[in-house]
Amino acid sequence: MKKYPSALENLIESFSKLPGVGRKTAERYALYTFTKMPEEDITDFSNALISMHKDISVCPCCGNITESGLCSICSDETRKHDQILVVESIKDLYKIESVGEYNGIYHVLNGVISFSKGIGIDDLNIDSLIEKVKNGEISEVILATNATLEGETTARYIRELLNEYNIKVTRLAHGLPVGGDLSYSDEMTILKAFEGRTEY
Ligand SMILES: [Zn+2]
Structure with a gap:
Protein backbone atom coordinates (compact mmCIF):
# COMPACT_ATOMS: atom_id res chain seq x y z
CA MET A 1 0.00 0.00 0.00
CA LYS A 2 1.32 3.41 -0.92
CA LYS A 3 2.02 5.46 2.15
CA TYR A 4 1.43 9.16 2.61
CA PRO A 5 4.46 11.42 3.19
CA SER A 6 5.76 10.88 6.70
CA ALA A 7 4.45 14.21 8.08
CA LEU A 8 0.91 13.13 7.18
CA GLU A 9 1.48 9.54 8.33
CA ASN A 10 2.60 10.87 11.72
CA LEU A 11 -0.58 12.92 12.03
CA ILE A 12 -2.72 9.90 11.08
CA GLU A 13 -0.94 7.87 13.71
CA SER A 14 -1.54 10.58 16.33
CA PHE A 15 -5.26 10.81 15.56
CA SER A 16 -5.61 7.03 15.66
CA LYS A 17 -4.46 7.07 19.29
CA LEU A 18 -7.75 8.71 20.29
CA PRO A 19 -10.43 6.35 21.64
CA GLY A 20 -12.86 5.13 18.98
CA VAL A 21 -10.77 6.46 16.10
CA GLY A 22 -9.58 3.78 13.68
CA ARG A 23 -7.15 4.14 10.79
CA LYS A 24 -9.83 5.28 8.29
CA THR A 25 -11.22 8.03 10.52
CA ALA A 26 -7.70 9.13 11.45
CA GLU A 27 -6.90 9.34 7.75
CA ARG A 28 -9.99 11.48 7.15
CA TYR A 29 -9.12 13.81 10.06
CA ALA A 30 -5.53 14.19 8.90
CA LEU A 31 -6.50 14.95 5.29
CA TYR A 32 -9.15 17.39 6.49
CA THR A 33 -6.58 19.15 8.67
CA PHE A 34 -4.20 19.41 5.72
CA THR A 35 -6.65 20.48 3.01
CA LYS A 36 -9.38 22.40 4.85
CA MET A 37 -8.13 23.77 8.14
CA PRO A 38 -6.84 27.37 8.06
CA GLU A 39 -3.28 27.74 9.29
CA GLU A 40 -4.45 29.82 12.27
CA ASP A 41 -6.72 27.00 13.48
CA ILE A 42 -3.90 24.50 13.12
CA THR A 43 -1.66 26.73 15.25
CA ASP A 44 -4.42 27.11 17.89
CA PHE A 45 -5.00 23.35 17.91
CA SER A 46 -1.36 22.45 18.40
CA ASN A 47 -0.87 25.21 21.00
CA ALA A 48 -3.90 23.93 22.94
CA LEU A 49 -2.39 20.44 23.08
CA ILE A 50 1.00 21.71 24.25
CA SER A 51 -0.48 24.09 26.82
CA MET A 52 -2.70 21.33 28.23
CA HIS A 53 0.35 19.19 28.76
CA LYS A 54 2.37 22.05 30.27
CA ASP A 55 -0.20 23.93 32.35
CA ILE A 56 -2.38 21.30 33.96
CA SER A 57 -1.71 18.11 35.86
CA VAL A 58 -3.44 15.57 38.08
CA CYS A 59 -4.17 16.46 41.71
CA PRO A 60 -1.96 14.22 43.87
CA CYS A 61 -4.74 13.95 46.45
CA CYS A 62 -7.86 13.09 44.43
CA GLY A 63 -7.01 12.64 40.75
CA ASN A 64 -8.89 15.74 39.57
CA ILE A 65 -7.35 18.27 37.16
CA THR A 66 -5.23 20.96 38.77
CA GLU A 67 -3.21 23.94 37.60
CA SER A 68 -0.73 23.63 40.45
CA GLY A 69 -0.45 21.50 43.59
CA LEU A 70 -3.75 20.42 45.12
CA CYS A 71 -6.88 20.99 43.03
CA SER A 72 -9.40 23.72 43.87
CA ILE A 73 -11.69 21.18 45.60
CA CYS A 74 -9.01 19.59 47.80
CA SER A 75 -7.67 23.00 48.80
ZN1 LIG B 1 -7.85 17.19 44.47
Missing part, protein backbone atom coordinates in the same frame (compact mmCIF):
# COMPACT_ATOMS: atom_id res chain seq x y z
CA ASP A 76 -11.13 24.40 49.62
CA GLU A 77 -11.34 24.48 53.42
CA THR A 78 -15.08 25.13 53.44
CA ARG A 79 -15.70 21.60 52.07
CA LYS A 80 -16.16 18.52 54.24
CA HIS A 81 -12.84 16.73 54.05
CA ASP A 82 -14.09 13.63 55.87
CA GLN A 83 -16.63 12.75 53.16
CA ILE A 84 -15.27 11.32 49.96
CA LEU A 85 -17.15 10.62 46.75
CA VAL A 86 -15.60 7.99 44.50
CA VAL A 87 -16.18 8.52 40.77
CA GLU A 88 -14.93 6.75 37.67
CA SER A 89 -13.73 9.78 35.76
CA ILE A 90 -12.97 13.49 35.89
CA LYS A 91 -16.01 13.93 33.62
CA ASP A 92 -18.26 12.46 36.34
CA LEU A 93 -16.69 14.76 38.94
CA TYR A 94 -17.48 17.81 36.82
CA LYS A 95 -21.03 16.59 36.26
CA ILE A 96 -21.67 16.25 40.00
CA GLU A 97 -20.00 19.60 40.69
CA SER A 98 -22.28 21.24 38.14
CA VAL A 99 -25.29 20.24 40.25
CA GLY A 100 -23.73 22.18 43.15
CA GLU A 101 -25.16 20.06 45.98
CA TYR A 102 -22.21 17.95 47.07
CA ASN A 103 -19.83 19.60 49.50
CA GLY A 104 -17.32 16.87 50.33
CA ILE A 105 -14.19 15.92 48.44
CA TYR A 106 -13.67 13.42 45.61
CA HIS A 107 -11.58 10.50 44.56
CA VAL A 108 -11.22 9.83 40.83
CA LEU A 109 -10.51 6.17 39.98
CA ASN A 110 -9.62 6.95 36.38
CA GLY A 111 -11.42 3.87 35.08
CA VAL A 112 -13.25 0.77 36.27
CA ILE A 113 -12.38 -2.90 36.53
CA SER A 114 -13.13 -4.54 33.20
CA PHE A 115 -12.29 -8.18 32.60
CA SER A 116 -13.10 -7.90 28.90
CA LYS A 117 -10.74 -4.97 28.43
CA GLY A 118 -8.07 -6.44 30.69
CA ILE A 119 -8.31 -3.55 33.19
CA GLY A 120 -7.58 -4.74 36.70
CA ILE A 121 -7.43 -3.16 40.11
CA ASP A 122 -3.77 -2.22 39.67
CA ASP A 123 -4.67 -0.03 36.69
CA LEU A 124 -6.94 2.15 38.84
CA ASN A 125 -6.16 4.96 41.26
CA ILE A 126 -7.20 3.13 44.44
CA ASP A 127 -4.14 3.00 46.72
CA SER A 128 -4.32 6.65 47.73
CA LEU A 129 -8.02 6.23 48.61
CA ILE A 130 -7.23 3.37 50.98
CA GLU A 131 -4.32 5.37 52.37
CA LYS A 132 -6.63 8.28 53.23
CA VAL A 133 -9.10 5.96 54.96
CA LYS A 134 -6.27 4.22 56.80
CA ASN A 135 -5.04 7.55 58.14
CA GLY A 136 -8.44 8.00 59.76
CA GLU A 137 -9.28 11.15 57.85
CA ILE A 138 -12.53 9.87 56.37
CA SER A 139 -15.92 9.16 57.96
CA GLU A 140 -17.96 8.34 54.83
CA VAL A 141 -17.06 6.94 51.42
CA ILE A 142 -19.80 7.31 48.79
CA LEU A 143 -19.37 4.96 45.86
CA ALA A 144 -20.62 6.67 42.72
CA THR A 145 -19.33 4.37 40.00
CA ASN A 146 -21.84 3.95 37.19
CA ALA A 147 -24.66 1.39 37.28
CA THR A 148 -22.94 -0.88 34.75
CA LEU A 149 -21.46 -4.34 35.28
CA GLU A 150 -17.96 -2.82 35.47
CA GLY A 151 -19.13 -0.03 37.81
CA GLU A 152 -20.81 -2.54 40.14
CA THR A 153 -17.81 -4.86 40.15
CA THR A 154 -15.53 -1.96 41.03
CA ALA A 155 -17.85 -0.72 43.81
CA ARG A 156 -18.00 -4.23 45.31
CA TYR A 157 -14.26 -4.56 45.22
CA ILE A 158 -13.70 -1.22 46.95
CA ARG A 159 -16.38 -2.12 49.51
CA GLU A 160 -14.42 -5.24 50.39
CA LEU A 161 -11.18 -3.31 50.71
CA LEU A 162 -12.90 -0.91 53.11
CA ASN A 163 -14.42 -3.67 55.27
CA GLU A 164 -11.69 -3.56 57.86
CA TYR A 165 -12.12 0.15 58.56
CA ASN A 166 -14.76 1.58 60.77
CA ILE A 167 -16.35 4.00 58.30
CA LYS A 168 -19.70 4.44 56.66
CA VAL A 169 -19.78 3.24 53.04
CA THR A 170 -22.74 4.22 50.89
CA ARG A 171 -23.72 3.75 47.26
CA LEU A 172 -25.68 6.27 45.22
CA ALA A 173 -29.31 5.20 44.86
CA HIS A 174 -30.28 3.38 41.74
CA GLY A 175 -32.48 6.13 40.50
CA LEU A 176 -29.65 6.19 38.02
CA PRO A 177 -30.64 4.02 35.09
CA VAL A 178 -29.04 0.58 34.96
CA GLY A 179 -26.23 0.73 32.45
CA GLY A 180 -26.48 4.47 32.91
CA ASP A 181 -23.60 6.84 32.84
CA LEU A 182 -23.49 9.53 35.53
CA SER A 183 -22.26 12.11 33.10
CA TYR A 184 -25.41 11.74 30.97
CA SER A 185 -27.82 11.94 33.92
CA ASP A 186 -29.80 15.11 34.49
CA GLU A 187 -29.43 17.19 37.66
CA MET A 188 -32.67 15.96 39.23
CA THR A 189 -31.63 12.31 38.82
CA ILE A 190 -28.28 13.02 40.46
CA LEU A 191 -29.91 14.91 43.36
CA LYS A 192 -32.34 12.02 43.94
CA ALA A 193 -29.47 9.54 43.79
CA PHE A 194 -27.72 11.48 46.57
CA GLU A 195 -30.79 11.74 48.76
CA GLY A 196 -31.56 8.05 48.36
CA ARG A 197 -28.05 6.74 48.89
CA THR A 198 -27.94 3.67 51.08
CA GLU A 199 -25.44 1.81 53.23
CA TYR A 200 -23.49 -0.52 51.02
